[in-house]
Amino acid sequence: EPEVTQTPSHQVTQMGQEVILRCVPISNHLYFYWYRQxxxxxxxxxxxxxxxxxxxKSEIFDDQFxxxxxxxxxxxxxxxSTKLEDSxxxxxxxSEEGQANQPQxxxxxxxxxxx
Amino acid sequence: xxxxxxLGSHVSVSEGALxxxxxxxxxxxxxxxxxxxxxxxxxxQLLLKYTSAATLVKGxxxxxxxFKKSEPSFHLTKPxxxxxxxxxxxxxxxxxxxxxxxxxxxxxxxxxxx
Numbered sequence: 001e002p003e004v005t006q007t008p009s010h011q012v013t014q015m016g017q018e019v020i021l022r023c024v025p026i027s028n029h030l031y032f033y034w035y036r037q038x039x040x041x042x043x044x045x046x047x048x049x050x051x052x053x054x055x056x057k058s059e060i061f062d063d064q065f066x067x068x069x070x071x072x073x074x075x076x077x078x079x080x081s082t083k084l085e086d087s088x089x090x091x092x093x094x095s096e097e098g099q100a101n102q103p104q105x106x107x108x109x110x111x112x113x114x115x
Numbered sequence: 116x117x118x119x120x121x122l123g124s125h126v127s128v129s130e131g132a133l134x135x136x137x138x139x140x141x142x143x144x145x146x147x148x149x150x151x152x153x154x155x156x157x158x159x160q161l162l163l164k165y166t167s168a169a170t171l172v173k174g175x176x177x178x179x180x181x182f183k184k185s186e187p188s189f190h191l192t193k194p195x196x197x198x199x200x201x202x203x204x205x206x207x208x209x210x211x212x213x214x215x216x217x218x219x220x221x222x223x224x225x226x227x228x229x
Contacts, residue, residue: 004158031215043159043205045216056214091158100209101147101166104217106159 002026004107006092012113013082021077021110023092032075033093033104034067036060043091049075050098079112087114117142117213119206121220129228134178134193136223138206139186142213148189149217150180151205159205165189176200201227 005024013019025032034046047057049067066078075094079086089111093104122137140146147166151159163174170182176199180191189206206220 006158033215033217035217042221043207043217043219045218048215056216058216093159098215100211100213100215101164103149103161103164105161106151108156108158 002105004092004094004105006090006107006110008110009108010111010113012115015084015114016081019079019082019112021079021090021092021112023075023077023107024073025075025092025094026096026105027073029094029096029105031055031095031098031102031104032067032069033095034077035091035093035106036088037091037109038085038088046077048098055098082112082114084114087112117146117208117210117218119208119218119220121204121206121223123223124221125224125226127226127228128196130198131195134191134196134200134225136191136204136206136225138180138189138191138220140189140206140208141187142208142210144210144212147209148180148182149207149209150174150178150189150191151207152176153203153205153222155202162191162204196225196227198227198229201225 032049037043089109091109092107095102095104120139149164150162165182173179203224207217
């Protein structure tokens with residue numbers, strides 16, 4: 001069964017450094033998402049992306065965050081200047097279509113640790 | 116606005132016993148509801164979804180959930196727990212009014228005792 005793949009599985013970065021988290025969505029999917037889960041808290045929506053532009057973003061997704069689909073397969077999340085509070089598990093997801101009844105398929109996540 | 120509340124952050128069941136995970140939601144418009152499971156060191160895997168076709172939804176691994184608009188709830192059950200069911204379970208809601216995002220509950224960690 002096709003999967004969403006994320007790399008790396010664990011990223012350790014110094015505070016203030018830039019970090020890029022990578023995702024390869026399922027190949028025929030058109031909608032892409034990032035979520036994060038801070039330890040002990042709920043999974044939170046960050047951003048959705050369709051047709052090479054952001055379709056929706058949450059309050060968390062401020063100017064420090066950006067997303068990009070640099071080629072036909074990768075979908076990346078960049079954090080420009082990381083803070084301690086950015087430490088979390090980051091999940092990428094994709095869906096074939098954007099309707100609300102369509103399930104989103106998740107990757108295994110990248111654990112981001114900011115020192 | 117939409118929100119999800121999962122009652123009980125931890126549930127312990129004996130192998131062979133009923134598993135019941137509670138999920139209550141609020142949504143200003145008809146919702147679509149999902150249950151995801153997360154095994155250790157893995158991502159979120161879709162268990163089942165409610166998309167208004169039938170109120171009792173069957174998913175993978177013997178799980179099912181019933182949509183009750185009157186409560187409103189979408190509780191997850193499995194008649195007989197297996198050791199492999201030990202995982203964290205997330206209820207999530209999505210609606211046309213709320214855009215593309217899934218709104219998750221806090222998760223319930225299931226421990227299965229032999």
